[in-house]
Each structure stands twice: as C-alpha cells, then as structure tokens.
Amino acid sequence: MDRLTEIEVFIQIAEYGSITRAADALDMSVSAASRSLQSLEERLNARLVQRTTRHLSLTSEGELYYQRGKELLAGMLDAEASVSEGALSPSGLLRISASMSFCLLHLSPLIPAFTRAYPKVRVEVLVSNRYYDLIENGVDLAIRTRRVEADSSVTIRRLAETRRLLAASPEYLAKRGAPLNPDQLAEHDLLLYTLADNWNHLTFKKNGETITKPVNGLLNSNEGQIIRKAALDGLGILAQPTYIINDDLKSGRLVRVMDDWDLPRLTMNIAYPTRHHLPAKTRLFIDFLVREFKNSDYEAKWTA
Structure with a gap:
C-alpha cells in the first residue's frame, strides 16, 4: 500500500475515531484499513493509535502526525486540482475573512494584483477580529493566528510565525x-x-x-x-x-x-473548508498569498 493511501486512511481513522467507519468512508475493507494503519506505524516505528475494545484514541505522536498529515494531504489535493480545467480561468465570488489589522496592512495591498491576474474572480472581504464559522458563513478562506483548528472540517496552511x-x-x-x-x-x-x-x-x-x-x-x-x-x-x-x-x-x-523577554509567539495560518476538490479561485489565492509572504520574507522580519 502506497504512503499517500496510508496517510489518507490514518486521517480518516483519526477523524471518525473508528477503523470500521474510516474503511466505510474510503470504500475499503476493515482488514485493509487495519493493515494500512499497522504498516504506517511499523514504518514510523511509533504507536499512533491507542486501541481498546470500546475506544480508539490518538497518542501524542498520532496527534502530531494527524496535523502534519492533514496538511500534506490537502497540499496533494491542491496539486491535483491545479491541472483541472477550472484553474485556467477561475471565476466567481471569493470570500475572505481576516482581522482589521491584517486586512489594512497585508491583504488590501495584494488584492489589486490578484484581481488583475484573475479578472473573473470577485473578492469580498469580511473584516472581523473574531473567527467566523467558515461553512456557516460561506467563507472561502480566513487568516487566523492560532496553531491548530479543532474543527476537522477546516484545513490550515501555515503562512508565517510572528513574535x-x-x-x-x-x-x-x-x-x-x-x-x-x-x-x-x-x-x-x-x-x-x-x-x-x-x-x-x-x-x-x-x-x-x-x-x-x-x-x-x-x-x-x-x-x-x-x-x-x-x-x-x-x-x-x-x-x-x-x-x-x-x-x-x-x-x-x-x-x-524589554526585548530580551519573549512573549508567546503566534502562528499565522490560512484556514479553509476541507474539500476533496478545492475551488480554483481559493487555491490560486492561497498560493498567491503564500508566495507573496515568502518573497517578502515576512517571517524572518517578524521573528527577529
């Protein structure tokens, strides 16, 4: 079984809390799902799942691998979507949520360049210092300063760390x-x-x-x-x-x-609804924002 399948099976097990339900979701046998999990744990030489007769939970190593694996799988799905027909000419409304400070300082200066590159995409910016429920409010992506999302229906992509x-x-x-x-x-x-x-x-x-x-x-x-x-x-x-x-x-x-005393740092992430096929307009803006942050070397500046 290939490594990507092992990661996908493990993520489904983690989110469903059940090997049986994960196997059903992936349309595979329970024994195949179990073998996949066993193969992954043997390859990593780490116990990812704690099993009892009634309960299944992630170990600390499993929690870490779940977060990293979810990001990796999302990236692979994004890469596949990049060759779809919709990526050639994205269109529609792109709804973005971010804080007032982020919008003023880092989002609004970038939107004109994005809309010139993709003129069929209309952008709506929802300014809020509190976090919207992405699905409930129809938000395509949000900028958030927290390390992880408790909601399994939300995928995150790291943007930068800041002091x-x-x-x-x-x-x-x-x-x-x-x-x-x-x-x-x-x-x-x-x-x-x-x-x-x-x-x-x-x-x-x-x-x-x-x-x-x-x-x-x-x-x-x-x-x-x-x-x-x-x-x-x-x-x-x-x-x-x-x-x-x-x-x-x-x-x-x-x-x-008091610059020699460190306050807890913040991780700035892009959060977006977990979907098998991410809309081209969303994927393109995420890639655009990540590229601009890398080119500007913001993390190095903000953590100095």
Missing part, C-alpha cells in the same frame, strides 16, 4: 522610562488587546525562566489598530504582534521594550 512585542513611543519612554523586567510593568500604563488569549496576563520567558504577570490596561480594546494608535500618541506600552507594528518599529515611531 509579540512590548513597544512604546519615544515620547512615552522619555517621560516614564523603560521597564527592564516584568515586575516593573506595574509602574507603567499598558495598552491591551482583549481578544488575545488570557489577555489580562502576560507570560514572559528568558533564559529558561517563565514569569506570568497579571496586568491592567490604561486602555483595553478588541481592535488592534486602536491600541496601536494610542501607543503612537504616547499613551502607554502596547503588547502586539510584530506584523502589526513592524513598520512603526522600522521608522522609529515605536521602540521595543
């Missing part, structure tokens, strides 16, 4: 000074994004040491651009992903604070 930084304006730092460690943040005015995970606590790492501090913001908002504007106006120290404030840092409008 989160503390930064403030030169005017604020001239008046208040710069904190040197997490304890000193209590003496400063903070600007906090309320949709971040555990937003009123900041977790720092340095030289193997981890410190979590509860924080209170002088200004809190669910919109990153409000936080950014307040920092530019000298109101306080913000905590934001580098992709939002990179240009401000380069120009000197904002200055890094």
